[in-house]
Amino acid sequence: MTEPVSLDESFDCQSCGACCAYSADWPRFSLETDEELDLIPAEYVSADLGGMRCEDDRCLALNGKLGDHVGCKIYAIRPIVCRTCMPGDDECLMAREKHFGKAA
Numbered sequence: 001m002t003e004p005v006s007l008d009e010s011f012d013c014q015s016c017g018a019c020c021a022y023s024a025d026w027p028r029f030s031l032e033t034d035e036e037l038d039l040i041p042a043e044y045v046s047a048d049l050g051g052m053r054c055e056d057d058r059c060l061a062l063n064g065k066l067g068d069h070v071g072c073k074i075y076a077i078r079p080i081v082c083r084t085c086m087p088g089d090d091e092c093l094m095a096r097e098k099h100f101g102k103a104a
């Protein structure tokens with residue numbers, strides 16, 4: 001019998017980026033310290049200082065083309081919400097559905 005493929009192994013974030021372009025309300029700051037937030041360049045921080053700056057729904061720190069090849073310009077210092085979103089989790093599936101019409 002074939003083992004089912006685990007979702008997180010079938011999702012490649014570097015050729016996706018859907019969660020980084022899901023909603024301007026998504027990459028919001030939460031439990032980051034002031035020191036952590038100070039590391040994020042001001043050009044990528046929203047006007048209300050509460051999250052990442054977005055153009056429409058897309059985070060300005062996202063480089064590249066959705067569904068092709070993407071990268072986070074501030075990967076090492078990205079907000080907590082970005083660290084906790086995991087390939088295959090509910091947020092991931094919703095974002096992929098929105099952009100690609102299917103989750104997997």
Ligand code: SF4
Binds near residue numbers: 017018020086093096
């Ligand atoms: S939507 Fe899922 S697969 Fe796509 S970048 Fe985000 S976590 Fe990775």
Ligand code: SF4
Binds near residue numbers: 020021052061073082
């Ligand atoms: S900070 Fe980076 S990981 Fe977070 S939403 Fe923006 S591009 Fe995506």
